[in-house]
Amino acid sequence: MEHSDFLVVGGGVIGSAVACGLLHKKCSVTLLDAGGDAFNASLANFGLVWVQGKGQGSRRYAEWCHEASELFPEYVRQLETETGIDLAYRKPGGLVLCHGEEEYQKREKVLERLRNESRHGSYDCHMLDRADVQKMLPNLTLGPGITGGSYSAHDGYLNPLALLKALHMSFTQGGGHFCSGTAVTNIGYQHGRFLVTTNSGEFTAEKIVLAAGNAMTRLSRMVGMDVQVHPEQGQLMVTERTRPTLSMPISGIQQTAEGSFIVGLSNRNVGFNTDTDTRLMKQMAQRVVNAFPALACLKIVRSWSSLRVLTADGLPIYQQSERCPGAYAVTAHSGVTLAPQHQIHIADWIAEGVQPEEFERFSTRRFDVEKTA
Ligand SMILES: Cc1cc2nc3c(=O)[nH]c(=O)nc-3n(C[C@H](O)[C@H](O)[C@H](O)COP(=O)(O)OP(=O)(O)OC[C@H]3O[C@@H](n4cnc5c(N)ncnc54)[C@H](O)[C@@H]3O)c2cc1C
CATH class of the missing domain: 3.50.50.60 (FAD/NAD(P)-binding domain)
Structure with missing residues (x-):
């Protein structure tokens, strides 16, 4: 023992x-x-x-996530120094794209609520119109249905x-x-x-x-x-590698350091089931192509499902x-x-x-x- x-x-x-x-x-x-x-x-x-976008109805959770993002650069530096493992961490900020006017207005309301609930009436994330989003993503032309998006400098990604x-x-x-x-x-x-x-x-x-x-x-x-x-299923898929074109993560789409695009936009309540669903893959791929028509030529090489742990x-x-x-x-x-x-x-x-x-x-x-x- x-x-x-x-x-x-x-x-x-x-x-x-x-x-x-x-x-x-x-x-x-x-x-x-x-x-x-x-x-x-x-x-x-x-x-x-x-x-x-995190923490609607819970100011403390919004702050808890924000504080984590502030700690992240030094946290990664220490972990990398200790282990010699490259975490591929980047903090270029992140975008949520809005497909159509309705999504744009909904997103505006989410940010307004977070701003109202925040401690000092300020929430560091703002809406961008289509032209400004396009300026942030100079290597990929937006599809015609993208009306704008929200941007936060606090977002990032790692492996x-x-x-x-x-x-x-x-x-x-x-x-x-x-x-x-x-x-x-x-x-x-x-x-x-x-x-x-x-x-x-x-x-x-x-x-x-x-x-x-x-x-x-x-x-x-x-x-x-x-x-x-309780479990909530999320399905992801990954494309073949291509040259670096996406300069920052977008909610549900990001490009890895190796050049693959990872796409993951699903939430399903199917118990402990981790089967993948080809109809869902088609819907997710369609939304990506609507955002960036040039990505339509990429082959999907792998897909998997996993379970979120939700309270x-x-x-x-x-x-x-x-x-x-x-x-x-x-x-x-x-x-x-x-x-x-x-x-x-x-x-x-x-x-x-x-x-x-x-x-x-x-x-x-x-x-x-x-x-x-
Ligand atoms: C599709 C998807 C995308 C996500 N994207 C993000 C993201 O971009 N950013 C983010 O911050 N979070 C993301 N998450 C959430 C994140 O992955 C989870 O919050 C996190 O992995 C949960 O970690 P955990 O250690 O609680 O659970 P788990 O990773 O499930 O680990 C639990 C561990 O407990 C062990 N275990 C279970 N039962 C026992 C037992 N009886 N005895 C001993 N060991 C046991 C298991 O073997 C397992 O290793 C995502 C989740 C999913 C599913």
């Missing part, structure tokens, strides 16, 4: 970032991951570090596979114990200590962090919490169990974007009890308030 100060369950981008943060506190940390999981969102996402690899390397190089292929089947709690049963032995720890993606609901109940998450209101849950103090749940929809927040601030909270400002907004107690309201 192995003992550590902290056990982190789930080696996706969220659990790995938290585990790296805890390791920096000079604690012994063991990271358990079931592995081989087709539903692992961290290996199949879009890689955007995205701020604009999500490189991020996960770098987090795992940083963790093991820093002295963490990473147990891959280790699925947690039961968590017991006695005298302030956790006893965790897995398919390959038992582990004990003073504290436990659950960051197991779509397995959170089941695992959280083992430590007296009710962290409800009922789409906001993160950061919660300590009342029944089993020392057990924490950490889950969020934008695990790539929020990586520095999880590694720095969530690890501070778990290891030292330092709570970020207005942290209560992210606990499951917000759902109790909604129920009784």
Whole structure:
């Protein structure tokens, strides 16, 4: 039986970032991951570090994403220096394109709402007309249906596979114990200590962090919490490589450093199904061609589906169990974007009890308030 100060369950981008943060506190940390999981969102996402449009109805979440984007350049620099892995991170800003007048007006309203809800009545993202969008994308002619878009300087992107690899390397190089292929089947709690049963032995720890993606609901109940998450399918497809033409990420379209375009514009509630759908591919490809007719000649070489990890209101849950103090749940929809927040601030909270400002907004107690309201 192995003992550590902290056990982190789930080696996706969220659990790995938290585990790296805890390791920096000079604690012994063991990271358990079931592995081989087709539903692992961290290996199949879009890689955007995205701020604009997030947090309608939750000023704190809008700020939380914005703060993450501010931390990102230094965060990446440190991770790259530690591991030697190039994360291909760029922060050129990002665009959301509007197809038609109706989409333009809708987008304007979203930004207006975020501005009204913001702390100082300012939200750093603005609408652009078609001519201004075209100026920002000098190498690709816009299709006739594009009426404009919104632009934020805080958006960027990276290679999500490189991020996960770098987090795992940083963790093991820093002295963490990473147990891959280790699925947690039961968590017991006695005298302030956790006893965790897995398919390959038992582990004990003073504290436990659950960051197991779509397995959170089941695992959280083992430590007296009710962290409800559900899967939402997103399908992505990738084209053959071509010369660099897209100078910044666009919501749902980006060009990788190697020259492929990645397209991902879908949200489907189909349970734990990760089948791909050719009709959906056709719709996504059509929307890209409507935006940039010149891309019609590119061949699609691969498509896959993966499952987002969503809470009922789409906001993160950061919660300590009342029944089993020392057990924490950490889950969020934008695990790539929020990586520095999880590694720095969530690890501070778990290891030292330092709570970020207005942290209560992210606990499951917000759902109790909604129920009784
Ligand atoms: C199509 C798509 C596009 C996305 N695009 C973006 C984007 O551009 N930017 C962004 O910020 N976010 C994006 N996301 C969201 C992002 O991918 C997720 O927020 C993030 O990957 C969630 O990480 P996680 O570690 O919580 O979950 P996961 O990546 O699912 O990892 C959970 C881990 O827990 C492990 N696990 C499960 N059960 C157990 C158990 N019993 N014992 C041990 N281990 C267990 C699994 O093996 C898995 O490795 C996207 C998601 C999807 C699906």
